Amino acid sequence: MAQAYTPGLKVTNRITHRCRRQLPIKGEVLVQQGDRVKAQQVVARTFMPGDVEPVNLANALSMPPDDVKECMLKEEGQRIEVDEPLAQTKGMFGMFKSVYRSKHTGTIETVSDVTGQVIIRGEPIPVEVLAYMDGSVAEVLPDEGVIVEEEVTFVQGIFGIGGETFGTVKMAAVSHDQELKADMIMPDMKDCVVIGGGRVWHEAIEKAIDIGVAAVVAGGIDDQDLKEILGYNLGVAITGTEDIGLTLIVTEGFGDIAMAERTYNLLHARVGDFASVNGATQIRAGVMRPEIIIPLTDQEKADEPIPEHTGGQLDPGRPVRIIRDPYFGLIGEVTNLPSEPTILGSGSKARVLEVKLSSGDCVTIPRANVELIES
Amino acid sequence: MTTVDSKNINVVLATDCGSTTTKAILIEKVDGAYRQTFRGEAPTTVEEPFADVTIGVINAVTEVQELAGRRLVNDDDQIIHPASDDEGCDIYISTSSAGGGLQMMVGGVVKEMTAASAKRAALGAGAIVMDVMASNDQRKPHEKIQRIRELRPDMILVSGGTDGGDTKHVVQIAELIAPAKPQPRFGGAYRMPVIYAGNKDAVPAIESTFDESVDLSIVENLRPVLEQENLGPARDAIHDVFLEHVMAHAPGYGRLMEWTDAPIMPTPGAVGNILQTIAQTQGINAVGVDIGGATTDVFSVFDGVFNRTVSANLGMSYSISNVCAEATMANILRWVHFDMDERELRNRVKNKMIRPTTIPQSLEALVFEQAVAREALRLAYQQHKEFATTLRGVQQQRSVGDTFSQETSGQSIVDNMKLDLLVASGGVLSHAPRMHQTAMLLIDAFQPEGFTTLAKDSIFMMPHLGVAAQVHPQAAMEVFERDCLIYLGTCVAAQGHSKPGKTCFTYNLEGSSINESGEIAYGQIKLIPLPEGETAMMMVDPSRAFDLGAGPGRRVQHLVKGGTVGLILDGRGRELELPEKRTECQQMIKPWIEALELYPELEPVTT
Numbered sequence: 001m002a003q004a005y006t007p008g009l010k011v012t013n014r015i016t017h018r019c020r021r022q023l024p025i026k027g028e029v030l031v032q033q034g035d036r037v038k039a040q041q042v043v044a045r046t047f048m049p050g051d052v053e054p055v056n057l058a059n060a061l062s063m064p065p066d067d068v069k070e071c072m073l074k075e076e077g078q079r080i081e082v083d084e085p086l087a088q089t090k091g092m093f094g095m096f097k098s099v100y101r102s103k104h105t106g107t108i109e110t111v112s113d114v115t116g117q118v119i120i121r122g123e124p125i126p127v128e129v130l131a132y133m134d135g136s137v138a139e140v141l142p143d144e145g146v147i148v149e150e151e152v153t154f155v156q157g158i159f160g161i162g163g164e165t166f167g168t169v170k171m172a173a174v175s176h177d178q179e180l181k182a183d184m185i186m187p188d189m190k191d192c193v194v195i196g197g198g199r200v201w202h203e204a205i206e207k208a209i210d211i212g213v214a215a216v217v218a219g220g221i222d223d224q225d226l227k228e229i230l231g232y233n234l235g236v237a238i239t240g241t242e243d244i245g246l247t248l249i250v251t252e253g254f255g256d257i258a259m260a261e262r263t264y265n266l267l268h269a270r271v272g273d274f275a276s277v278n279g280a281t282q283i284r285a286g287v288m289r290p291e292i293i294i295p296l297t298d299q300e301k302a303d304e305p306i307p308e309h310t311g312g313q314l315d316p317g318r319p320v321r322i323i324r325d326p327y328f329g330l331i332g333e334v335t336n337l338p339s340e341p342t343i344l345g346s347g348s349k350a351r352v353l354e355v356k357l358s359s360g361d362c363v364t365i366p367r368a369n370v371e372l373i374e375s
Numbered sequence: 376m377t378t379v380d381s382k383n384i385n386v387v388l389a390t391d392c393g394s395t396t397t398k399a400i401l402i403e404k405v406d407g408a409y410r411q412t413f414r415g416e417a418p419t420t421v422e423e424p425f426a427d428v429t430i431g432v433i434n435a436v437t438e439v440q441e442l443a444g445r446r447l448v449n450d451d452d453q454i455i456h457p458a459s460d461d462e463g464c465d466i467y468i469s470t471s472s473a474g475g476g477l478q479m480m481v482g483g484v485v486k487e488m489t490a491a492s493a494k495r496a497a498l499g500a501g502a503i504v505m506d507v508m509a510s511n512d513q514r515k516p517h518e519k520i521q522r523i524r525e526l527r528p529d530m531i532l533v534s535g536g537t538d539g540g541d542t543k544h545v546v547q548i549a550e551l552i553a554p555a556k557p558q559p560r561f562g563g564a565y566r567m568p569v570i571y572a573g574n575k576d577a578v579p580a581i582e583s584t585f586d587e588s589v590d591l592s593i594v595e596n597l598r599p600v601l602e603q604e605n606l607g608p609a610r611d612a613i614h615d616v617f618l619e620h621v622m623a624h625a626p627g628y629g630r631l632m633e634w635t636d637a638p639i640m641p642t643p644g645a646v647g648n649i650l651q652t653i654a655q656t657q658g659i660n661a662v663g664v665d666i667g668g669a670t671t672d673v674f675s676v677f678d679g680v681f682n683r684t685v686s687a688n689l690g691m692s693y694s695i696s697n698v699c700a701e702a703t704m705a706n707i708l709r710w711v712h713f714d715m716d717e718r719e720l721r722n723r724v725k726n727k728m729i730r731p732t733t734i735p736q737s738l739e740a741l742v743f744e745q746a747v748a749r750e751a752l753r754l755a756y757q758q759h760k761e762f763a764t765t766l767r768g769v770q771q772q773r774s775v776g777d778t779f780s781q782e783t784s785g786q787s788i789v790d791n792m793k794l795d796l797l798v799a800s801g802g803v804l805s806h807a808p809r810m811h812q813t814a815m816l817l818i819d820a821f822q823p824e825g826f827t828t829l830a831k832d833s834i835f836m837m838p839h840l841g842v843a844a845q846v847h848p849q850a851a852m853e854v855f856e857r858d859c860l861i862y863l864g865t866c867v868a869a870q871g872h873s874k875p876g877k878t879c880f881t882y883n884l885e886g887s888s889i890n891e892s893g894e895i896a897y898g899q900i901k902l903i904p905l906p907e908g909e910t911a912m913m914m915v916d917p918s919r920a921f922d923l924g925a926g927p928g929r930r931v932q933h934l935v936k937g938g939t940v941g942l943i944l945d946g947r948g949r950e951l952e953l954p955e956k957r958t959e960c961q962q963m964i965k966p967w968i969e970a971l972e973l974y975p976e977l978e979p980v981t982t
Contacts, residue, residue, distance in 0.1 A: 052554040054516040114546040114580045159729045223721040235697030255722035324733040346741035347808030369733045
């Protein structure tokens with residue numbers, strides 16, 4: 001069997017990051033390859049076909065469906081405004097005519113003589129795509145969008161809610177394990193990306209929403225706090241469309257858990273810089289994790305990069321995080337990788353590894369229950 | 376595709392491309408019989424950075440090649456077939472559920488009638504049904520249009536009306552879909568496939584309703600008359616469209632389709648195929664379940680009628696939090712015989728959801744995970760029973776004897792008393808450390824009645840055999856009989872209730888290695904070892920309050936099958952009733968856990 005490969009979340013001080021920014025349907029790309037773009041700049045635009053309103057004229061005017069076409073005062077493709085007459089019955093001897101006035105504005109798309117239904121299509125809906133992060137247009141996808149590229153500090157969280165947002169990085173916690181409580185949220189954090197340490201409490205998030213904080217980043221959150229914020233129990237981890245007033249990212253998981261020290265230090269080093277944040281999480285095939293992207297300054301780009309491990313093998317000496325009880329959240333170093341499967345306490349047989357915890361204790365863990373800390 | 380005479384087929388290679396793993400098996404003729412000999416697996420490579428499913432297929436097949444010592448892949452990374460003496464395979468077949476499988480939207484006129492038939496056709500073909508649209512589904516037309524626009528299905532199935540009946544309503548459904556201009560998942564130049572399987576008189580109107588932005592195909596009405604369902608043509612059309620449109624747009628599938636000797640099938644469609652074949656050839660009623668990380672599929676064949684349901688958000692990793700939300704933590708903890716901290720459990724569940732590949736390390740974690748599985752399976756089966764009904768809207772002919780019967784059309788055809796075989800698959804069932812745990816999970820969740828054989832598909836071979844059954848039924852059936860199923864044993868359970876301790880039934884067992892009689896009290900469960908491959912004749916006399924298939928208090932004689940677990944005599948009554956109070960519930964289930972030897976290693980937990 002091949003060596004174990006356990007990818008962790010990407011947490012790196014410097015990486016060339018590419019963002020694909022694409023319209024849902026074809027449209028117009030507003031920038032060119034090589035252009036410098038700002039995060040909140042519109043890079044592509046299109047119009048979606050407007051909403052449609054079906055109107056059953058046969059029912060509304062009490063006539064057979066195949067009479068509807070004759071009674072139409074407007075033809076397919078013509079515009080209609082609210083209160084404008086759409087159709088009129090023939091009446092009896094030219095009298096007692098009934099008129100149907102449109103309740104919608106739009107264009108008449110179809111008139112059916114089978115059902116007597118008229119479809120009115122509303123105004124086209126504009127759709128715009130932002131650059132999302134400061135950077136250069138590396139590639140133009142004709143009629144669809146662009147790929148923006150930049151050297152950035154990149155931090156992936158494990159779970160988030162809320163979509164794309166932007167703000168200046170500001171610290172709220174003084175250490176990687178300090179819990180984020182309401183009294184630590186200050187008025188000057190408005191529009192900022194606020195960094196906590198350990199667990200974030202729902203009262204802190206509610207205060208952050210009141211103040212107008214753009215995003216909150218913390219180590220962990222209690223399931224009950226998440227329920228309070230969302231108003232429901234989250235069933236599947238497909239998020240990003242929540243509209244709670246800010247974007248929330250947790251870097252480690254659920255419960256009383258501190259942010260990994262390295263993640264905290266990395267964010268701490270970028271205080272005052274502009275960050276692009278997205279809480280969208282999708283844990284299915286094609287996994288998507290929430291992210292914090294902080295473009296490097298020109299000065300930082302000029303500096304010599306510090307070499308980092310990126311992903312890879314579980315080797316002795318590599319730092320790992322345990323991601324399942326009974327040692328959930330503990331960090332240690334791989335000491336041994338026995339090749340033969342071992343019988344676990346649960347009775348299951350699985351491939352394991354031995355980890356020396358920061359406390360000095362040595363524990364045996366299934367390989368599936370650790371993730372690499374990229375350092 | 377190549378055509379090979381079935382007599383000359385000695386080596387069959389089959390792959391199943393799942394969302395995360397591609398599994399390959401080798402079937403070979405050994406001493407005149409077909410056997411599954413080797414298996415291999417590799418990560419599926421349908422997503423970036425590979426974006427080519429064939430890479431994962433070749434990796435999985437290469438593992439089989441190494442194990443079998445038979446060359447199956449050539450230097451150009453192509454599967455070698457047809458076979459020569461010591462290399463290649465005679466037939467290569469594949470199923471696929473990669474990229475989330477086949478996702479469909481269906482529409483019909485009446486929700487309980489044509490729309491339900493359309494849903495059955497889609498599910499039977501192996502699809503996940505994202506939404507069912509009907510004239511009477513209580514949503515306003517603009518809400519339905521909005522919904523269609525939001526969804527990104529792979530295809531849409533429209534049905535409605537009986538042949539010669541009213542055309543207006545089915546055209547109305549089409550008129551909602553056409554202007555919504557639904558966007559298919561794969562976008563780009565892909566035109567949304569729409570299959571019409573409704574009133575044939577409405578075909579001209581349907582054709583004029585849709586413009587060139589959709590790819591319309593017309594098939595026979597799936598409900599030509601109210602009394603009859605004709606799902607075959609619609610299912611075939613779904614499979615064709617799946618291959619021509621959906622698969623052809625998925626990365627690498629064009630190449631994979633050139634390699635296979637039979638059309639690639641959606642994985643659940645193939646599982647349904649093999650279950651139907653077994654039920655038909657053995658003349659039995661069968662239920663199969665596949666519990667995955669995100670979804671749970673239930674398949675049933677009762678009196679020859681096949682049904683399949685997908686419970687989209689009942690699963691053991693991605694959807695575990697949803698199981699807890701739907702079932703409630705109180706219901707899950709009914710199956711845990713020691714105290715656990717509820718707040719911590721809720722956080723554990725969410726952590727499993729966001730890190731779905733982790734496995735239980737401690738026995739406590741396993742007990743909890745199996746408790747969640749019981750509830751996921753129970754809910755999935757409940758949904759299946761509600762869906763698998765007799766045709767609604769059919770007029771019943773009533774005789775004098777039926778005067779006081781309340782039975783109407785639309786009754787569930789799933790009858791646990793008639794169930795002969797219950798087959799389990801999916802990680803939590805297949806990989807349970809003890810087979811006893813698998814058996815008990817099935818019994819607690821499905822609550823079979825009478826005599827039911829329990830089995831598991833240990834390496835989830837049923838999809839492979841489902842496709843194999845289409846090209847070589849004999850090979851598929853032989854492998855199914857010999858290698859696919861591991862028999863756990865037989866559950867003998869009485870329907871009814873009484874007072875605790877009262878006699879539920881007495882029994883007498885006679886077999887080559889067993890000769891035993893005894894009594895089962897109400898509330899008791901007992902395990903009698905009966906090895907795999909052995910059978911015994913069992914005579915059961917239930918008390919007046921209990922029924923084992925012949926009526927309350929009436930004797931039943933039945934040949935029971937042994938297995939790795941044995942015979943499970945279940946006197947706990949049906950429906951199973953558990954006390955609401957935690958401590959009482961723990962007291963009740965502890966003896967069951969001990970009797971079935973579920974967790975013999977578990978140290979007493981004191982919290």
